[in-house]
Amino acid sequence: MASSTTNKLILLCAGGTGGHLFPAESLAVALNRRGVTVDLATDTRAAHFEFPAREVHLIPSATVRGRDPVSLARTALMLGRGTLKAWSVIGRIKPSVVVGFGGYPTVPPLIAASWRGVPTVLHEQNGVMGRANRLLASRVTAIATGFRVFNKVDDSLRGKLTFTGNPVRPLVIEASKVPYHALEAEGTFRLLVFGGSQGARVMSEVVPVAIEKLDAALRARLHVVQQARPEDIDAVSAHYDRLGVAHTCASFFSDLPVRMAAAHLVISRSGASTVAELSAIGRPGILVPLPHALDQDQLANAGVLQDAGGAIRIVQAEFTPDRLAQELETLAANPSRLGVMARAAKASGTADAAERLADLVLRVAGY
CATH class of the missing domain: 3.40.50.2000 (Glycogen Phosphorylase B;)
Known part of the structure; x- marks a missing residue:
């Protein structure tokens, strides 16, 4: 051609x-x-x-x-x-x-x-x-x-x-070649948390508190990679330090697709690019749509991936520490479901x- x-x-x-x-x-x-x-x-x-x-x-x-x-x-x-x-x-x-x-x-x-x-x-x-x-x-x-x-x-x-x-992006296409490594029953549970290019305050407010509510044995298995706004990083990192949770916090990750491929579960907003990358790479997600968008595009995006079986959609009003802790405990107790979600996300990707x-x-x- x-x-x-x-x-x-x-x-x-x-x-x-x-x-x-x-x-x-x-x-x-x-x-x-x-x-x-x-x-x-x-x-x-x-x-x-x-x-x-x-x-x-x-x-x-x-x-x-x-x-x-x-x-x-x-x-x-x-x-x-x-x-x-x-x-x-x-x-x-x-x-x-x-x-x-x-x-x-x-x-x-x-x-x-x-x-x-x-x-x-x-x-x-x-x-x-x-x-x-x-x-x-x-x-x-x-x-x-x-x-x-x-x-x-x-x-x-x-x-x-x-x-x-x-x-x-080409980096996403490369990451899409990495197979999903199933969560082992007592193995490290790798979480990736981000809220779009500028971060999201709600992630910094909810995720660390939710993790504090988890059983101590599950907390000890976690490794959290979290993007946070510059003004939130110190507080988020200090919270994880106090809990003894292994973590990496930054305001920006230039290699986000690589980190997505390494995760067992992604917690994020549901912008079109995020959902496209999540499904192309094939990773399960908990998606929290931006609540005040006039067209409610992120709500629709997350709904498509949820309907495909690749994600759990939680509207921000329901994205509480208790709700997130419950979802994390349920998924950790049933690792095979994460694998099913990963395959469903991958099947919906292009x-x-x-x-x-x-x-x-x-x-x-x-x-």
């Missing part, structure tokens, strides 16, 4: 957060391997991000943060400016297809592409479509979904849907999602 796609250009659009940029990066790598040139349209937050693109185009954008007339007018003005710039950029570089990864920074280039008659692909990472993608869905040529189960989608859009999965998405994009581009 490389010979037929050489000198062709595809424009990827992703906002400046890892949740959108990492899948776009994985697609860019897959396309580059096929001889396709890639440009990136993004906002100023991603100016420092090392992206495998020929050129990065900074497009003005804004997110709807308030419903008052002044806030809405400012957002509309910024999106209008972004659309005009995207119109100019697309006219100059002439991409064969424009691919968006969600969030309001993708709105201007995808609208400009539709106005110019350029084919478009929208990738929805979550189990429910976000606001920006709902705005764009009727305009785009095709919609790729990160989950096989896709909730609350208009019937008129179903003909555009293609399941590809969520592209994951480590080849970047290649699947590349296939769709190239079909839409007519290559």
Whole structure:
């Protein structure tokens, strides 16, 4: 395919957060391997991000943060400016297809592409479509979904849907090759705890207290790897020290997929990237969705993996030390269930999602 796609250009659009940029990066790598040139349209937050693109185009954008007339007018003005710039950029570089990864920074280039008659692909990472993608869905040529189960989608859009999965980083693909090592009856029980790229206060508040409630014999078997906010690390570490629990605490783990592969159980939020990585690697999880998201995307994501048998979903209001301690005791007493959950998570994963998405994009581009 490389010979037929050489000198062709595809424009990827992703906002400046890892949740959108990492899948776009994985697609860019897959396309580059096929001889396709890639440009990136993004906002100023991603100016420092090392992206495998020929050129990065900074497009003005804004997110709807308030419903008052002044806030809405400012957002509309910024999106209008972004659309005009995207119109100019697309006219100059002439991409064969424009691919968006969600969030309001993708709105201007995808609208400009539709106005110019350029084919478009929208990738929805979550189990429910976000606001920006709902705005764009009727305009785009095709919609790729990160989950096989896709909730609350208009019937008129179903003909555009293609399941590809969520592209994951090369480090995740390597980690996915590591088999799950079953928890032994009296062996070390390895827990990995994290709450997204910035950490989550609820994990620091609940997990150490839950572990304190466990039987002393089970506590002695634990090894906890926990990501915590910088302001929480000392307190979390001191709590584990007092309990005599083996632990590693940090505000960021650059090798998180490796640590995920080494865990018997993962306790985390349920962002699309987290769920994609958890299922690609094949590890059981206790998932605590972010409670205040307008679209409740994390609730849907966790529900998909729970329904597949790979995770336990606990809404934050019920994520108490008592509830978590109960779940940990039940799983420790029944190691075979962890193995079943690991296999179910793996079965629902798509480590080849970047290649699947590349296939769709190239079909839409007519290559």
